[in-house]
Structures are given as C-alpha cells and as structure tokens.
Amino acid sequence: MDLHSVLTPPLSFPLTPFTDDDRIALDVLAVHVEQQVAAGTTALFIACGTGEFTALSREEYREVVTLAVKTVAGRIPVFAGVGGGPAVARECLADAADCGADGVLLLPPYLVSSTPEGILGHIEYVVRDSPLPVIVYQRANARLNPATALALLDLPQVVGLKDGLGDVEQMQRIVATVRTSGHPRAATFYFLNGLPTAELSARAYRAIGVGSYSSAVHAFAPDLAHAFARALDSGDDALVDALLAAFLLPLADLRDTVAGYAVSLVKAGARLEGLAVGPVRPPLVEAKPEHVEELARIIAAGRAALAAHREERGQ
Template structure:
C-alpha cells in the first residue's frame, strides 16, 4: 500500500455512537461511516481518539471495527486504533486483524513514561509478527527521537508516524533523518499530522514534507473539511485564511476551553448536524449548550465563506467564457 498516494487529506476519524442506555448504536455507526466515505475521505480510522477507543470494551471494539470494515467494503482503507499496555495492545492488534482492518494506528502506551528508546521497545514488542501495517501515534508519553524514529524503518510492520506533539522543529529533524538515511524504506515511510484541529498547522507541516492530516471536522462537517483541503492543495491562500478566521481558529479557541472537548464538542456538533451519536463516556464531559450553540454558529460562518468563494469562482468562470466567445 503506497500510503502517500492513498492517504490524502482530510482523513476521517469517525465517532462511536451510543444509545440513551449506553449501548453501541451500531445502526448509527453504519450511517456515520457511510457518510464519511461518501463525502470523499481516503481512509477511515475507526475506534481511535475521536472514536473513544479507551471507553470501549474489547467486545465493543471488535463490533465497531467489524462494522466499519463491512460498511466501507473495500472502498478505502480502514485503520483501527489500538493501545494500552504492551500485552493488551498486542491483543487489540490481533482483534483488528481478525475483524478485517487494513491497518492499525498504535496509540501511546498506558500511563507509563519512558525514554525514546523505551517507546521504541514498546512498539517493537507490540507489533511483534502482526500481519497488519502499523502507523505509530507520537503523542503524550510516546515521544521519539530522530534516531528511534529512523529505527522504526527496520520494523517491517511499521509503515508510518503520526505526530500529535506539534514540535515542528523536532519533526523536521525526524523527517530529514528518515528521508536522507539511505534506508530502502526512507522514501516510502509515511508521515501524518495528527494535531487537534490539524488544519491549523497544515501549512507548517506541509512545509516540512508532511502533507497528510487527520480531521475531526470531517466527523461533523465534511464539506468544510474538504473545502479547506481543496483550498490548501490548490494554493488558494485567500480562502484558506478566510476559513481559518471564520471557522477553524475560533473552533480551536472553543475546543481549548474544556479538556476533552476535542471529542465531546465534536460529538455534540454531529448531533446538531442530525446524526444521533449520543453522549460521550466518562471521563469526558458533555459540551455545554452555549458552547455547542457557538459551534453551530461557526459552522454556518464557515459554510458562508465556502458559498461566497463558490459564487466568486462561478462569476469568474462565466466572465472568462463570455470573453472567449467574443
């Protein structure tokens, strides 16, 4: 799998829906995943951070992953989250393979802090002889150095690194170390921007060679996620700036008001958009109604920016056609 060609932004990280009595709402999940694929995502990352991986039982995890695989039906790759302590994470990798996932996003180890060499040892232990390709999520207590990131290339199952730390200088060191190493996998190794509201840092990461990013916005407003991605790819800086100012920057400000809003606010927004994904599980807290109201206003503002840009483009195209016909 050539991840550079396949995993182009924005990548989808679906929510996990729950019923009023706290069971999995699998019918809603099927609709949600179908909508994400239909909107144009190039990959589905199921049961990851936005999907409340840590809140799921192992049985629920298997149900969620299996349903995502069935719903996607091979149209795009399905990566499943996996994490916890080393032995438990190994079991989740096996579950993901049994459920038909195309790959795994390896989340940071549970609680324990270590050195970059220790994190590398954890990754080596977890992937073992897993048949699935693995993308490592560098975040929180899972921090790699350029040397240990380079060592990942010797683990055949590890195909990429997702960064959630946001240290652009350190990531530049890692990318440069890998790309110039002469290792046979140096050019194919995949890097992914995994910061919360990754659109905010997309330009900076593109500048150091990391073009792909995850998008929580895709879970509740895929039209905005794709509109931003198209503007970024085409070099439409005016539209990128307008979407940042009207929608994405105030969204990040709202998200930062309460720990856990990167999930619960997204879930509340999806409910307001008509998808019955239900509540979050503890320790996450529900988004305050006034904050959800504000997000709804921001979504409308973002869509107004896209609509205005589309109108301007249509007028320009019409004028050009008229000039050519003279």
C-alpha cells in the same frame, strides 16, 4: 499499500455512537461511516481517539471495527486504533486483524512515561507478530527522537508515524533524518500530521514534508474539511485564510476552553448535523449548551465564508 497515494487528506476519524442506555448504536455507526466514505475521504481510522478507543470494551471494539469494515466494503482502507499497555495493545491488534482491518494506528501506551528508547521497545513488543501495517502515533507520553524514529524503519510492520506533539522543529529533524538516511524504506515511510484541528498546522507541516493530516472536522462537517483541503492543494490562499478566520480558529479556541472538547465538540457537531451519536463516555464531559450554540454559529460562519468565496469566484 503505498500510503502516500492512498492516504491523502482529509482523513476521517469517525465517532463511536452510543445509545442513551450506554450501548454501541451500531445502526447510527453504519450511517456515519457511510456518510464519511461518501464525502470523499481516502481512508477511515475507526476506534481511535475521536472514536473513544479507551472507553470501549474488547467486545465493543470488535463490533465497531467489524461494522466499519463491512460498511466500507473495500472501497477505502480501514485502520483501527490499538493501544493500552503492551499486552493489551497486542490483543487489540490481533482483534483488528480478525475483524478485517487493513491496518492499525498504535496509540500511546497507557499512563507509563519512558524514554524514546523505551517507547521504541514498546512499539517493537506490540508489532512483532503483526499481520497488519502499523502507523505509530507520537503523542503525550509516546515521544520519539530522530534516532528512534529512524529505527522504526527496521520494523517492517511499521509503515508510518503520526505526530500529535506539534513540535515542528523536532518533527523536521525526524523527517529529514529518515528521508536522508539511505535506508531502503526512507522514501516510502509515511508521515501524518495528527494534531487536534490539524488544518491549523497543515501549512507548517507541508513545509517540512508532511502533507497528510487527520481531520476531526470531517466527522461533522466534511464539506468544510474537503473545501479546506482542496484550497490548500490548489494554492487558493484566500479560501484557506477565510476558512481559518471564520471557522477553524474559532473552533480551536472553543475546543481549548474545556479539556476533552476535542472529542465532545465533535460529537456535538455531529448531533447538530442530525446524527444521533449520543453522549460521550466518562471521563469526557459533554459540551455545555452555550458552547454547543457557539459551535453552531461557528459552523454556520464557516459555510457562509465558503459560499461567499464561491460566489465571488462565480462557482
């Protein structure tokens, strides 16, 4: 799988819908996944952070991944989140393969902090028997340095690195170390910007050679996510700036008011769009009513900015 040609932004990270009596709403999930594919994403990352991976039982995880694979039906790649402790992550990886996923995103290990060498050892332990390609998620307690990132290229199962730390200088060192290493896989190793509301940092990451990014916005406003991505690709700086000012910066400010809103607000946004995704599971908290009202205004402002730009351009 040539990830550079397959995984182009904005990449979709769907929600996991729950019913009011705390079951997986599989019918809603099928609609949600179909909407994400129809909107034009090039890859689906199911049961990851936005999909509340840590809140799912193993049985629920298998249900969610299986349904996503069935709904997508081979149209685009489906990556499944795996994580927890090393033994649990290996079990999840095996489940993802059994359920038909095309690859996995390895989330940070549960709770334990370590050195970059220790994180590399964790990755080696989890992926050593993997039948699927693995993208490693660098975030929170999972931190690599240029040397350990380069060592990932010696693990044939590992095909890429997603960055959720936001240290652009360190990420530049990692990218440059890999690309100039002379390793046979140096040119094809895949890098992905995985910061919350990654559109905010998309320009900076492009400048260091990381063009792909995940988009939580795609889960509730794919029209705005794609408009931003197209503007970025075409060099339409006026539209990029307009969407940043009217939509993305206010969204990030609202997201930062409460811990966990990176998921809770996305679910609230999906509900505003008419999708019955239900509540978040603890320890996440629901968005406050006044924040949901503010979110609705922010989404409307983003669409108004997009419409005004198109009208100005005669589109």
